Amino acid sequence: xxxxxxxWLPINISANGAPIDQLxxxxxxxxxxxFTGWGIFYLYCLFRFRARPGHQADATPKHFxxxxxxxxxxxxxxxFLLVFISYPIWxxxxxxxxxxxxxLVVRVTAEQFAWNIHxxxxxxxxxxxxxxxxxxxxxxxxxxDRENDPNAKDDIISINVMHFPVNKKVKVYLxxxxxxxxxxxxxMRVKQDAIPGTVVPVWFEAxxxxxxxxxxxQLCGVGHTRMRGEIHVDTDExxxxxxxxxxxxxxxxxxxxxxxxxxxx
Amino acid sequence: MSSHHEEGFIRxxxxxxxxxxIGIQYGLGAMFFLLMGFGLMLMMRWQIAFPGKSIPxxxxxxxxxxxxxxxxxxxxxxxxxxIMVFLGVVPMAVGAFGNYLLPLQVGAQDMAFPKLNMASFxxxxxxxxxxxxxxxxxxxxxxxxxTSYPPLSNIAPAGQTAWLIGMVFLITSSLLGSVNIxxxxxxxxxxxxxxxxxxxxxxxxxxxxxxxLLAFPPLEAAGVLQLMDRVFGTSFxxxxxxxxxxxxxxxxxxxxxxxxQHLFWFLAHPEVxxxxxxxxxxxxxxxxxxTRKPLYGYNTAVYAIVFLGFMSFIVWAHxxxxxxxxxxxxxxxxxxxxxxxxxxVIVLTVLLLTLWGASIRFTVxxxxxxxxxxxxxxxxxxxxPLGLTASDIYxxxxxxxxxxxxxxxxxxxxxxxxxxxxHWYPKVTGRMFNKTLGxxxxxxxxxxxxxxxxxxxxxxxxxxxxxxxxxxxYEMARSVQPLNVIMTYSxxxxxxxxVLFLINIFASLRKPKEAAADNPWEATTLEWAAPxxxxxxxNFAEPLEAYRGPYEYNTTSREFxxxxxxxxKPCQR
Numbered sequence: 039x040x041x042x043x044x045x046w047l048p049i050n051i052s053a054n055g056a057p058i059d060q061l062x063x064x065x066x067x068x069x070x071x072x073f074t075g076w077g078i079f080y081l082y083c084l085f086r087f088r089a090r091p092g093h094q095a096d097a098t099p100k101h102f103x104x105x106x107x108x109x110x111x112x113x114x115x116x117x118f119l120l121v122f123i124s125y126p127i128w129x130x131x132x133x134x135x136x137x138x139x140x141x142l143v144v145r146v147t148a149e150q151f152a153w154n155i156h157x158x159x160x161x162x163x164x165x166x167x168x169x170x171x172x173x174x175x176x177x178x179x180x181x182x183d184r185e186n187d188p189n190a191k192d193d194i195i196s197i198n199v200m201h202f203p204v205n206k207k208v209k210v211y212l213x214x215x216x217x218x219x220x221x222x223x224x225x226m227r228v229k230q231d232a233i234p235g236t237v238v239p240v241w242f243e244a245x246x247x248x249x250x251x252x253x254x255x256q257l258c259g260v261g262h263t264r265m266r267g268e269i270h271v272d273t274d275e276x277x278x279x280x281x282x283x284x285x286x287x288x289x290x291x292x293x294x295x296x297x298x299x300x301x302x303x
Numbered sequence: 304m305s306s307h308h309e310e311g312f313i314r315x316x317x318x319x320x321x322x323x324x325i326g327i328q329y330g331l332g333a334m335f336f337l338l339m340g341f342g343l344m345l346m347m348r349w350q351i352a353f354p355g356k357s358i359p360x361x362x363x364x365x366x367x368x369x370x371x372x373x374x375x376x377x378x379x380x381x382x383x384x385x386i387m388v389f390l391g392v393v394p395m396a397v398g399a400f401g402n403y404l405l406p407l408q409v410g411a412q413d414m415a416f417p418k419l420n421m422a423s424f425x426x427x428x429x430x431x432x433x434x435x436x437x438x439x440x441x442x443x444x445x446x447x448x449x450t451s452y453p454p455l456s457n458i459a460p461a462g463q464t465a466w467l468i469g470m471v472f473l474i475t476s477s478l479l480g481s482v483n484i485x486x487x488x489x490x491x492x493x494x495x496x497x498x499x500x501x502x503x504x505x506x507x508x509x510x511x512x513x514x515x516l517l518a519f520p521p522l523e524a525a526g527v528l529q530l531m532d533r534v535f536g537t538s539f540x541x542x543x544x545x546x547x548x549x550x551x552x553x554x555x556x557x558x559x560x561x562x563x564q565h566l567f568w569f570l571a572h573p574e575v576x577x578x579x580x581x582x583x584x585x586x587x588x589x590x591x592x593x594t595r596k597p598l599y600g601y602n603t604a605v606y607a608i609v610f611l612g613f614m615s616f617i618v619w620a621h622x623x624x625x626x627x628x629x630x631x632x633x634x635x636x637x638x639x640x641x642x643x644x645x646x647x648v649i650v651l652t653v654l655l656l657t658l659w660g661a662s663i664r665f666t667v668x669x670x671x672x673x674x675x676x677x678x679x680x681x682x683x684x685x686x687x688p689l690g691l692t693a694s695d696i697y698x699x700x701x702x703x704x705x706x707x708x709x710x711x712x713x714x715x716x717x718x719x720x721x722x723x724x725x726h727w728y729p730k731v732t733g734r735m736f737n738k739t740l741g742x743x744x745x746x747x748x749x750x751x752x753x754x755x756x757x758x759x760x761x762x763x764x765x766x767x768x769x770x771x772x773x774x775x776x777y778e779m780a781r782s783v784q785p786l787n788v789i790m791t792y793s794x795x796x797x798x799x800x801x802v803l804f805l806i807n808i809f810a811s812l813r814k815p816k817e818a819a820a821d822n823p824w825e826a827t828t829l830e831w832a833a834p835x836x837x838x839x840x841x842n843f844a845e846p847l848e849a850y851r852g853p854y855e856y857n858t859t860s861r862e863f864x865x866x867x868x869x870x871x872k873p874c875q876r
Contacts (some may be wrong), residue, residue, distance in 0.1 A: 043782045045761045047697075062694045062764075069684040076655070076680060083658035084673065087594075088665070095595035096660035097857035105652050109645070116641045119691060124637060127693035129630050150548065174549040181546075216547045217455040218560060220625060220700060224766030224779060227697050231626045233560060234454060235542025238627035251779055255625075255700040255768045257380075257448045259455060260373045263772040 048225055051246040051271065053205075055227035057127050061119075068115070135241055141209040142202055147180050148212070148219035148232040151261030153252060154179045157194040160285060165190020172215065180215070194284045198267045200252070202244070203277040209241045220255035223269060229255055244271040310839075318425075320417035321839050325424050326403030327731070330724075332424075332431065333395035337717075338801070340386035343379040345794055346371055352784075352791035354773040373772045377446035378462065380770055382434070384449025385466065388574065389473045390431050392712060395720050396581035397477070397515070398427065401484050401508045404727065407830035408502045410493030410847045413840060415486035423479035430472030437465035448770065450567060453540035453560045457532050458547055467530045474523045481512035481519075488512075493829070495849035499605070500866065502828045502853040503591075503598060506605050507584025510612040511577050518573035518616065525566035532558075539563075561626055568619035576615045578712050580608060582675065582719035583650055589672035589726050590654055592826045594661030595862070597854040604653040607646035614643040624692045625699045633692045640690035647683055651676065666824065667741035671722025674749050675715060682710030685760065703763025706756050714752040721748065724808065729820035732812060733835045740807040747800025754793025758786035827865045828853050 042049040050059055087093075145156040145164060158164045166189070171181035179197065184190045202208045212221055214232040221240065222229040230240040252267030272280060310319075319325060349358050350371040357369025366372050371379075406414055414420045437444040442460025445451065456463050488509045492501070501509075528539040536554065540563045543556025591598050598604065620628070620636045628636075654676055663669070685707040688694040698704065721744075728736050762783045767774050774780040774787075822831040833843050847867050855864040 041782070043765060043779045045783060045786075046764050048766050048779055058693055058697055061691065062688055062697065065688045065691075065694060069687065073677075073680060073684060077677060080655060080658070080677065083655070083661070084663060087658060087661040087663050089595075089662045093662050095662040095857045097596040099597075100599075100660070102656060102659075105656065109648060109652065112648070113645060116644070116687075120637055120641055124691040124693040125630070125634055128633055131696070132630050149546075169544040169546050169551055172546045172549060172551070216545055217458070218452055220768075222700070222766075222768060224697070229625050229696050229699055233626060234545055235559065236627065251777055253766070253768050253777060253779075256452075257377070257455070257770040260377060260446075262377075262770060263373070263774065263776065266776060 042225075049246075050225065050227060051244050051248070051250065052226045052228065053243040053245045054130065057123070058227045061123050061127070065119075072112070131241075135239055136207040136209055138209065141207040141241060143209050143211070144200070144202070145180075145211045145213070146200070146221060146232070148214040148221065148254075148258075148265075149179065150216050150259050151254075151265040152179070153198050153200070153221070153265070153267040154215075155196045155198075155200045156180055156182070157196070157281070157284075158189075159192030159194055159288075161189055161192055163189040165193045169215075192285060192288065194281070194288065196284075198252075199270060200267065201270045201272055201277055201280050203274045204244050204247045204271050206274075207241055207243045209239055211237050212240055213237045217258050218256050219258045219265065222253045222255035223250065224253065225250045226269070231256055244269075247271045247273055247276075315839070318421060320413070320421045322402050322406050322414045322417065322420060323731075323837060323839070323842075325420050326399050326401075328424050329394050329398030329402055329427070332428065333391050333399055336386050336390035336431065337392070337395065340383050340391055341798070341801070343383045343386070345798060347376060347379050347383070348787075348791045348794050350376055350772065351774070352787040354775055374443060374446065376772045377448075377770075378438070378444045381445045381448050381451070381466075382438075385434065385445065385470075387712075388449065388578065389470070390427075390434060392578050392716055392720070393477065393574075394427060396578065396585075396716065397480060397484070397508065397511060398424070400504075400581055400585065400720070400723055401480070401512075403731065404830060405484055405505060405508050406487055406491065407833055407837060407842055408505050408828055409488060409491055409496060410829045410832075410843065410849065411487055411491035412842050414483045415491055416483050419479050420483050423476045423483065426472050426479065427476035430469045430476060433465055433469035433472060437462045437469065440465060450571070451529070451563075452567075453529060453532065453563050454542075454545060456529065457541060458552070464530065464533050467526045467533070470526045471523060471530075474519045474526070477515045477519055478523075481515040484508055484512040485516065493847045493849055496829075496866065499602065500849055500852045502584075503587040503601065503604060504581070504584030507580045507587075507608060510608050511580045514573040514577050514580075514612055514615060518570045518577075521566050522570035525563060525570075528566075529563065561623070564623050564626065565620070568622045569616075572619040572622065573612075573615040575708070575711070576611060578716050579679075580611075582716040583608070583654075585719045585723040585726070586672045586675050587654060588826075588828070589668045589722050590657055591854045591856070592726070592824045593664040593666055593669040593672070594657055595664070595856045596657065596661050597852070597856060597858060598653065599656040599659070600649075600653045601852075601854070604650050607649040607653075611643065611646040611650075614639060614646070618643055621690055621695075624695050628692075637690060637692055640686075644683065644686065644690070651680060651683070666725075667736070667738055667745060668722040668726035670742065670745045671718045671725065674745070675719045675722070678710055678714035678718065678752075682707060682712075682715050685710065697766070698763060700769055701763035702759045702767050702769055705769050706759030706763060709756045709759070713756060714749070718748060718752070721804065726824070727830075728808065728811075729817075729823045730830060730833070730835055730837075733816040733820045734811050734814045735817060735820060735823060736807050736811045740803050744800050744803040744807065747796055747803065751793050751797030751800055755790045755797065758783075758790050762786055825863050827855055827863050829866055832865060832867050 147154045166183045166187040167181045169181055182190050212230055212232045214234040219232040221232050226242050228242050250269050254265035362369030440461045444462040445466035447456035447459050488505055531537045532539050538555040538558040540560050541554045541558045545552040618639045621640045765783045767780045821835045849866040850869045
């Protein structure tokens with residue numbers, strides 16, 4: 039594919055995306071095959087058994103064996119898809135979650151209508167957050183306790199733009215402040231609902247650099263369509279530089295709290 | 304039972320206990336709501352295809368600049384789903400077809416509980432009024448999708464409260480109706496009409512009614528819980544620590560929003576089969592009548608839909624694969640979802656194989672029934688990648704899902720219902736519709752619907768989320784935007800075809816009555832043995848008895864042998 043986006047699956051930049059794409063493609067070939075075979079038989083019946091003078095319906099009871107075999111065949115194929123393809127992929131997604139040590143850990147907190155992306159900063163420890171401290175006026179969208187918690191001082195918060203390095207596992211702890219959102223990155227073949235009151239881990243690994251889109255997949259209110267985020271898949275150097283820039287920015291503006299990343303969409 | 308005195312206008316046509324009048328009331332009400340739900344979508348489709356352009360002609364009645372606002376878009380979206388499912392298809396399929404045909408098909412004089420039947424319609428009527436009224440509330444109608452997921456629905460404007468109250472009425476109406484159908488089908492069959500001599504439509508309605516009876520109460524309970532969350536400040540679905548637009552919500556907290564989803568889908572998955580089973584029944588009746596041979600594998604089909612009914616209760620969580628479900632639970636629900644595809648395929652195969660060896664009459668209802676088969680097949684097949692979690696990761700909540708379920712209920716169920724209207728129109732009215740107009744309506748509907756729903760698969764495959772007010776702000780959605788324009792033009796074609804439908808069924812009433820309308824299709828089931836239209840509160844001129852199965856076409860020396868036909872006994876000595 040030369041164009042990243044067309045009328046079929048978009049470009050895949052995920053290290054885990056290929057089996058999902060293969061499954062979707064296989065299924066569609068299977069569906070086309072079944073439907074074409076079915077359709078030919080259907081049209082043939084409509085033509086051959088049309089009412090016409092001298093033609094009478096044949097109502098003698100018949101038993102066709104072929105449909106039974108076909109149906110059993112389809113059922114076996116479904117079992118195969120389930121046991122050998124779908125279960126293993128889902129198990130990889132859910133059970134082979136990288137540990138916090140081996141992955142880049144990021145917290146994503148969704149809100150109406152933005153993605154708050156929270157990095158632990160240099161110390162690698164997330165600062166305390168509390169709903170009571172959430173204040174859009176003070177540029178504190180997730181209620182980070184920069185005053186009292188030393189771990190929070192160097193935390194980086196980016197709104198709607200998520201930077202991460204290529205070829206490294208990224209683990210996102212996903213939650214929501216208000217309503218249910220869904221964190222969808224189509225090019226990454228990732229989707230997970232962000233549910234208030236729960237934190238769900240999601241992980242992925244990009245194998246291409248570039249800028250791509252995050253799309254909210256669950257109706258979250260009037261601004262659902264505007265809930266567009268971006269992922270910036272950087273090289274390792276670019277990512278480190280970005281972290282440094284952010285840290286420097288935080289120091290310069292430490293009195294004013296954290297910066298608001300203006301990302302006009 | 305027969306009326307000893309003439310009923311006044313109000314008792315006869317408004318507060319009637321006659322199942323036929325109630326069926327027609329349901330039919331007209333459902334038709335109004337179906338057109339309304341379609342109208343809402345026409346306006347949404349304009350915005351999707353031409354974002355930010357004012358809607359011609361009607362736009363200026365909606366907003367000042369004539370552009371559909373995001374608030375209205377979400378209201379129309381939520382109400383389109385609600386209206387189509389709960390006020391359109393269910394009242395049409397179960398309320399109208401079930402009410403009108405089921406007593407006739409089992410040879411009964413009326414429903415088992417005529418007053419309950421009347422109550423069912425009027426409760427539905429109140430529910431519909433509440434839903435309509437909700438558009439006039441400050442903040443407008445419900446706007447959290449027809450699924451009404453909390454917390455979004457809990458913090459939505461007053462329209463959501465009206466939605467919940469309306470739903471409680473609609474659910475109550477369906478419960479009353481389903482009890483009636485079950486008792487009528489079981490108790491009021493004429494002598495000789497054993498369970499395996501019932502027309503397939505009666506079986507379909509029976510299974511449907513059990514689904515309604517058992518699946519609706521959890522949603523009614525959930526609706527009351529959400530109502531309490533909204534009105535009395537409880538927190539069944541509200542977790543602690545919610546902050547909306549920078550303001551902490553003053554709720555007790557401690558609830559769980561996923562609880563709603565479980566309760567909702569515990570109804571709403573069986574509901575899908577409530578939408579499709581009566582359609583399968585109608586299609587079976589039309590196909591059998593117009594192929595002039597019995598249904599291939601009648602018993603198998605009956606067992607299949609009964610099994611389908613049971614299975615439909617244990618697949619609901621496949622709507623929730625992306626909520627953070629682990630491997631064990633998703634493995635179970637994927638497996639049940641694959642299993643439930645088997646009985647659906649069996650019924651479709653039964654209908655397809657009935658065509659073999661037939662003598663197919665391409666009447667107008669038959670065209671609709673025949674088109675239903677491939678449309679339902681597409682709807683079913685595209686469920687496969689959604690039922691497997693691995694492919695669902697990508698396709699969940701995209702346009703692909705919308706394409707999938709619309710193929711099941713629009714070119715599927717709705718076309719079956721239209722076919723059903725044509726098929727029984729002569730029995731209900733004593734007139735024949737205009738066949739040319741009927742064929743034009745058919746082709747317009749078939750092409751229009753496919754023009755709307757087929758492109759959805761490609762848009763979904765491109766990864767575009769559903770329920771977006773303006774998808775063109777996404778770079779990845781721009782490549783498929785031309786498809787949205789095609790879909791919008793197709794929706795106008797579909798609208799034009801429905802105008803022909805309305806003209807046909809209402810203008811044909813002005814024709815003189817035809818005697819031939821008694822049994823114009825030479826059909827065998829009991830409703831065709833009744834006078835046209837069937838007598839009020841009595842249906843049949845004389846008590847009936849059934850002597851044979853429902854579909855005896857070309858099985859005897861006669862071309863068709865109605866259930867009531869008794870082979871003449873050899874002469875008495």
